Amino acid sequence: MSSSPVQGKALLNVGVVGAGRMGSFHAHHVASRISGARLYALSDAKPEVREAMAREHNLDPSRVFEKWEDLIALEGLDAVVVTVPTRLHGVVVRAASDRGLAVFCEKPLCLTVAETREVLEVVEKNGTPLQIGFMRRFDSGYARAKELILQGKIGEPTIFKSISRDPFCPPPAFADPSQSGGLIVDLSIHDIDMARWLIGGEVTQVSAEGALRVCQAIKDLGDIDNAVVNMRFDNGALGNIETCRHAFYGYDIRSEVLGSKGGLHIGVLRHTPVLLMTQEGGVQHDVTPYFKERFGEAYRREVQDFVDCVREGRAPAITGRDGLLAIEIGAAATYSARVGGRPVTIESIRAGLPAADDAVVQGAGRPIASV
């Protein structure tokens, strides 16, 4: 990457675009938990959100905007954290890139393969530092696993396994597949990124089975609440990802990698190191309630690393290409689940699916998010 004006700045001026669930979390980190950056500005459509954020972070009202376009245009801004709804990622990232800002974008970059490609072309042309929010690479567990693999402790990776379970049936507004990309893209995209990262190879083919079992509220939206996805990698490795929305017992994220000489698990169901033992409950421990509790520190570290990269002129570790490959795989798996588990190659996703298949998808009366 060529050196940029912000490179070497003692304090990066960061704007947060969209201060909802994720945006306010990132804003909190930028404001008081990150070195080398400060929360300079933010935008959000909701007045009560703007007011609360301004108060919490002592933000100058002149730098709190209703429209993201105004934030992007702000003088002195160096970088943005993009946390608007996913369907707006593309337009915001393009505008920020054209404006010369460094961009951190929440996952997924876009909901369709086509739009993702268009955005990446703009970003590449502009030479924009872009990082995708695959925060698991900054989690102490996943990072340690990667390190052990690179040290050769398990030999050549041969099988990747992963589970991502959310602890509640989402309301339709939240889980509408035309907004979320559907179950697999919404919940498993982190597993997909981990699969590529930990196996050290590229997925060539997937096949998936999906089902709607519990969350009736999203049935009419045409989404599923359970899926299992088989994967084949270009280096001969295999994989399986399972995802589910209704793990009411807690947020359950676990992965494992088996290799030619050993294996490893990354797993944590325990929220604290406390075990409670009672006559009624046997031995019990709390389960991590949700993603902020499980990955809070990883969310902080990924933004710290983004800030460090921008200030030091290094390329971010998680690139737009990582974002593209993940959405291609997610699209292929979503499509496979729609057509009864038929294997779908990533190549065929890149080539565009044949009309017959497309008809199946459209015939179901619902958009398949990413094809």
Added chain:
Amino acid sequence: MSSSPVQGKALLNVGVVGAGRMGSFHAHHVASRISGARLYALSDAKPEVREAMAREHNLDPSRVFEKWEDLIALEGLDAVVVTVPTRLHGVVVRAASDRGLAVFCEKPLCLTVAETREVLEVVEKNGTPLQIGFMRRFDSGYARAKELILQGKIGEPTIFKSISRDPFCPPPAFADPSQSGGLIVDLSIHDIDMARWLIGGEVTQVSAEGALRVCQAIKDLGDIDNAVVNMRFDNGALGNIETCRHAFYGYDIRSEVLGSKGGLHIGVLRHTPVLLMTQEGGVQHDVTPYFKERFGEAYRREVQDFVDCVREGRAPAITGRDGLLAIEIGAAATYSARVGGRPVTIESIRAGLPAADDAVVQGAGRPIASV
């Protein structure tokens, strides 16, 4: 089942047909760890095995045979434990059934769906008490899981997951797929039985990806050493089974069931309750070396239950139909892995696969064990 002459006998005379790895283990249990039965006779082709077993169990030489046919014909025999090589299961079980003996047969009943059906016809016609050696149903962990599911603790089962990993690359003599049924049938048949039992439904479709990564010795035999198998059940549940031959760290058997209200794991990697902590090794514990250490007590209990069933005139809990369904699913998964992961319905296995598919299989220059 109609009452039989052996029903109510104080001590069942049991013969062990084939005293190899499994046969000698069952013989040990029958001889000194089972009540209501005694080790009455055995047969084995190898003179040194016969001699060793006779000495260990104080067996009358007149009841130790070279040929299984002679054992079957023995006066006073009530039941047999069939532990000859799998390709001989069919002929031995049929003969024992015709002779009026109760039969406990190691898994799988036969290597092909067709032969399994033929055997079951004979068994049914003769009214033979027949139990298949799916010993996990008698393991304290799996049995407790079943109990918790029946109590409604996890609601309606929605996802079944299972891992079966063997700790060594087998020599070709042992893992020849024409003898073993291939990786999936050989190692995952217990997972398949657990899938049906714990989900409480029938598998309707599977798709599998397989690979040969480490065990080069079996490459020329056309077998694989890794597989992942997706499953769909008639009640809407999904599943995935993973199996691998080269988990050199130990014998690793784990399962989990997710339901509409909760989930459960059945997992034990720990061979003893001992944790060792050293500067070099962090915290370490031994892993179960192999199946006798993990399921030893379950192997004893399954034979005890068989003996109890025969003596009390109850039908065994694990029937010939369980054996048939397991081999059908195993055959479908093996076939799917051969044809690039294409979904295969159990119905199509029952109907016989189309000629085109058959050509694919035969064209690979190797018999696909169970189709």
Added chain:
Amino acid sequence: MSSSPVQGKALLNVGVVGAGRMGSFHAHHVASRISGARLYALSDAKPEVREAMAREHNLDPSRVFEKWEDLIALEGLDAVVVTVPTRLHGVVVRAASDRGLAVFCEKPLCLTVAETREVLEVVEKNGTPLQIGFMRRFDSGYARAKELILQGKIGEPTIFKSISRDPFCPPPAFADPSQSGGLIVDLSIHDIDMARWLIGGEVTQVSAEGALRVCQAIKDLGDIDNAVVNMRFDNGALGNIETCRHAFYGYDIRSEVLGSKGGLHIGVLRHTPVLLMTQEGGVQHDVTPYFKERFGEAYRREVQDFVDCVREGRAPAITGRDGLLAIEIGAAATYSARVGGRPVTIESIRAGLPAADDAVVQGAGRPIASV
């Protein structure tokens, strides 16, 4: 040990003296789970117990006795398992020894140091094979710990820790300290044996604090339901044992040994390898209900080893001296708890406690079991 008439016998004739909770458990093992021995006879004061045991084990009525004296006198008997109430251990063991029988005696050998010494004199004079029921030495966990220590994995042992918690407040009939020896002798004697065995040294001094917190029913008997015991060993190691009667959540037995190079835990609270996860309960697993579930196999193995020793003319691994040292330490700790935590040397127990101390004990209006 000189060779005895029973040495080399194919099948040892074993009599069980007292068929209560422990006696019936041992009888079951001798009858159907032990090789080289058979359940030849038994005695019990209660007619319904005698009847039930005779029926369960197909015992000839002529070998089922009301009085233990008659069992001891039985022709053809080779060995006895002594499971009468502890206060009778001494008289039965002496009689069996004089009669020339091999003796397996449940722990503790006797309730007082003095009587233990008298019994051992008789046993030694007669050359009786005597084994004390410290079954933890045969538990796979504790045995593995010993093996790792002997292999030098943790260096020189420096600290021994142990917890023994019973899951219920006992009724006075069962926990009367004049019958049980009091909390420490009753529940911690196995920890005391493990301390000596795993540290590989002898306890020289103990100090103990005790309290009555929950089990009011035994308050009037002068016993306690909680204790912590510090220990000092002749090789410089330290130790602590904790014991409690009211761990209503389950039977909780754990130990650990820290050494100069590492450490190890022996711990198992999990009754099965099943984890249950629910919205109400977090992650839960069952706790071992009681001692038969935790140590059942160790109870079988200790009797198997006793039988093997007797048949092969080897000295049993756990000697009368082990029984004596354990009761000396238990007596010292019980005494320390009575006198406010004052350190008590084992030497002083051997020398007899001074009159002043004795007054303290007697003055409390209750017998201190083992002094």
Added chain:
Amino acid sequence: MSSSPVQGKALLNVGVVGAGRMGSFHAHHVASRISGARLYALSDAKPEVREAMAREHNLDPSRVFEKWEDLIALEGLDAVVVTVPTRLHGVVVRAASDRGLAVFCEKPLCLTVAETREVLEVVEKNGTPLQIGFMRRFDSGYARAKELILQGKIGEPTIFKSISRDPFCPPPAFADPSQSGGLIVDLSIHDIDMARWLIGGEVTQVSAEGALRVCQAIKDLGDIDNAVVNMRFDNGALGNIETCRHAFYGYDIRSEVLGSKGGLHIGVLRHTPVLLMTQEGGVQHDVTPYFKERFGEAYRREVQDFVDCVREGRAPAITGRDGLLAIEIGAAATYSARVGGRPVTIESIRAGLPAADDAVVQGAGRPIASV
């Protein structure tokens, strides 16, 4: 507490007194991880430390001092974090108190009971907000345990257990008991605070056994490297603390509380949620290397809470009295270990120990830190 000038300030000016191991850690938190405060100034005797800290935190050189007296006198300073060597705690805290600053002081407040009392008199007279660095109260594990106890989940607490093991033999400069207070005060003071906090009662008597087994370097200093401490509480509960310097496998901190209805563990040896499985190592996981990795977040939270308390005019949760009681108990246990395990009441520590005992202590040729 009466309102103070700093109460309500948006940003507290905090000075760090002594920027060694602990001071630099706290300075990092104050500088970039704490809200409502800023790192305003610091002092340290070593020029290279001052230079490094100034550079790292962009500190104005005019607010970086060699002498703590100059820091204390600085205009605009609101509060200090006292992290000089323990023997200087008293003089610094008194000076800061007299100067009207709020004070956060690392544990232990002072090494002797007498000096601790003197300091507390000054602090009380001045109405100084004073918080002692017992950071475990802010650890998610210990805090959750406290919460469960307050909810009545385990009934009335009856036994407290705790282990604190350091992972290396310290050099004499670091572990000199005249500087550190000796093994028990240095390593177990957190366990002592947890004992009082979780049991919800006061310790009345302790007895301790200590030994020097591995760390020869501190032998000549008269310190020990192993200890076990029994405790008796005023509400009838019992306890035991174990501490050791040579747990080379890692930093091992675990506690448990047993109650009348259940129990709980607080334990974490696992540094990450990663399990590694290899043929050589069985199942392994990393152990927490040291205190910053185990309690880093708790160290941050305790200072955050101190800042919040000062700004909001609330009294800090951990008072000078907590510091005094901990040092009294630590002194009693240290003394008991010196005199062969004799029980020592906290009352006797308060009253001053008799001359005879004092002679024992002095006669050993070394100061007993806290008596």
